[in-house]
Amino acid sequence: MLKKIYIVRHCEAQGQPSESQLTEKGSKQAEYLVDFFSNTKIDRIISSPFLRAIQSVEPLSEKTNIKIGIDDRLSERKLSATDLPDWYEKLKATFNNMELKFEGG
Incomplete structure (x- = not known):
């Protein structure tokens, strides 16, 4: 059986920290996802544990009555604890060398 997987980036958020909420525009974008997927059969909704990601799919979850599954593997990784101009x-270098780590990353 062929399945389709839709990957959706979180809607506009107030910042980068994991606890950042959606902006007003981001909340409207989340509501738009309900319309976008209105004619699509959805079996599961999976999100990163970041608040902005969860808030992005909450309206869809409520409309479809599908509980949001949280998967920590979808979290953003921390590149470094220091500012890297x-x-x-x-970041590209870390994909070429899987052992490469920067301070605090």
């Missing part, structure tokens, strides 16, 4: 290059 060239963070994007450093």
